Amino acid sequence: xxxxxxxxxxxxxxxxxxxxxxxxxxxxxxxxxxxxxxxxxxxxxxxxxxxxxxxxxxxxxxxxxxxxxxxxxxxxxxxxxxxxxxxxxxxxxxxxxxxxxxxxxxxxxxxxxxxxxxxxxxxxxxxxxxxxxxxxxxxxxxxxxxxxxxxxxxxxxxxxxxxxxxxxxxxxxxxxxxxxxxxxxxxxxxxxxxxxxxxxxxxxxxxxxxxxxxxxxxxxxxxxxxxxxxxxxxxxxxxxxxxxxxxxxxxxxxxxxxxxxxxxxxxxxxxxxxxxxxxxxxxxxxxxxx
Numbered sequence: 001x002x003x004x005x006x007x008x009x010x011x012x013x014x015x016x017x018x019x020x021x022x023x024x025x026x027x028x029x030x031x032x033x034x035x036x037x038x039x040x041x042x043x044x045x046x047x048x049x050x051x052x053x054x055x056x057x058x059x060x061x062x063x064x065x066x067x068x069x070x071x072x073x074x075x076x077x078x079x080x081x082x083x084x085x086x087x088x089x090x091x092x093x094x095x096x097x098x099x100x101x102x103x104x105x106x107x108x109x110x111x112x113x114x115x116x117x118x119x120x121x122x123x124x125x126x127x128x129x130x131x132x133x134x135x136x137x138x139x140x141x142x143x144x145x146x147x148x149x150x151x152x153x154x155x156x157x158x159x160x161x162x163x164x165x166x167x168x169x170x171x172x173x174x175x176x177x178x179x180x181x182x183x184x185x186x187x188x189x190x191x192x193x194x195x196x197x198x199x200x201x202x203x204x205x206x207x208x209x210x211x212x213x214x215x216x217x218x219x220x221x222x223x224x225x226x227x228x229x230x231x232x233x234x235x236x237x238x239x240x241x242x243x244x245x246x247x248x249x250x251x252x253x254x255x256x257x258x259x260x261x262x263x264x265x266x267x268x269x270x271x272x273x274x275x276x277x278x279x280x281x282x283x284x285x286x287x288x289x290x
Contacts, residue, residue: 001234001241002290003149004028004059010137012130017069019127021134023142027288028060036064043124044131051132055139057240058290063138065131081112146290153285154235160278161232164252167271168228171259172221174268217262220255227252242289249286253279 006025011018019041033052035045052061089102108114231248234241253276260272 001150001154001237002143002146003153003288004146004242004290005149005288006142006144006146008138008141008143008145010134010139010141012133012137014126014130017067017126017130019130019134020066020068021131021138022064023135023138024062025056025142025146026060026062028058031056031058032060034060034062036062038065038067040067041065041127041131044128047128047132048135051135052139055143056290058242063135065134067127076115078112078115081110082107085110085113150289153289157282157285158232158235160282161228161235164275164278165225165228167275168221168224171217171263171268171271174265174271175217175221217259220258220262224252224255224259227255240290242286245286245289246283249279249283 004025004027006023008023009021010023011020013019031053033049035048037045037048048063048065052063085107086102089106092098093100093102227248231245231252234245234248256272256275256279260269260276263269263272
C-alpha cells in the first residue's frame with residue numbers, strides 16, 4: 001500500500017549536458033500531473049506524462065526539470081527576425097514622417113531577435129532520453145518514499161481495524177442478552193395488558209414478533225464483519241487500493257449506523273459511538289492512500 005505523498009530527485013547526464021528532475025506527490029482524488037519545464041525540455045512533455053501514468057495511479061504530481069550544460073551555446077542574433085523588425089520600423093518611420101535613427105538596442109529589445117541559450121533549439125532525441133532517465137529515477141525514489149509512508153499508514157489503520165473488530169465482537173455478544181431482556185420485558189407488558197384490557201392475544205403476539213424481528217441486528221453485524229475483513233485484506237493488497245478502502249469504509253459506516261438505530265440499548269450505543277470515532281480517523285487516513 002502506498003501513500004499519495006512522496007518526494008524524489010533524479011539526474012541523468014551525457015556529453016557535458018545533464019537533466020535534473022524533482023518530483024513531489026500530494027493528495028488528490030485523481031491523477032493530476034503538473035510539469036514545470038524550461039523551453040528546451042518541452043519537447044519531452046508528452047513522454048514525461050506517459051511515464052508518470054505508468055508509475056502512479058492517483059495523486060497530484062508536481063515535477064520540475066532543469067537542463068544544465070557545461071558548454072552552453074552563446075546568445076545569438078536571429079537575423080531573419082531582426083530584418084523583419086527593421087523593415088517594419090522603417091516602414092512605420094516613413095509612413096508617419098518621423099525623424100531619427102532606429103537604434104540597435106531598439107531592435108535587440110524585440111521578442112525573438114536575441115536568443116538566449118535556453119531558447120536555442122537542442123538535439124531532440126538526446127534531450128528526450130535524458131529527461132526520461134532523470135524522471136524515471138525521481139519517480140522511483142518518490143514511489144519508495146510513498147511505500148514507506150504507506151507502510152506506516154497500514155500499521156496505524158490496522159490498529160483502528162482491531163479496535164473496531166473488538167467492539168463488533170462485544171456487540172455480537174451483547175445482542176442475545178439484549179434480545180432476552182427485551183423478550184422478558186415484552187412478556188411482562190403483554191401479561192399486564194391482557195389482565196387489564198380485552199386484547200386480541202394472537203394479534204398482540206404477532207405484532208410483538210414483528211417488532212422483535214425489526215430490531216434484530218444479526219444481518220448488519222455479519223455484513224459489518226465482512227466489510228472489516230475486506231478492509232484488513234486491502235492493507236496488504238498489490239496496486240492502488242485507496243478508493244476501495246474509502247468505499248468499503250462507507251459501507252461499514254452504513255451498517256454501523258443501522259445497528260445504532262435498531263439496537264435500543266445503551267451499552268451497544270456507546271460501542272457504536274466508539275466505532276464511528278475510529279471510522280472518522282480511518283476516513284482521514286484513506287484520503288492519503290493511492
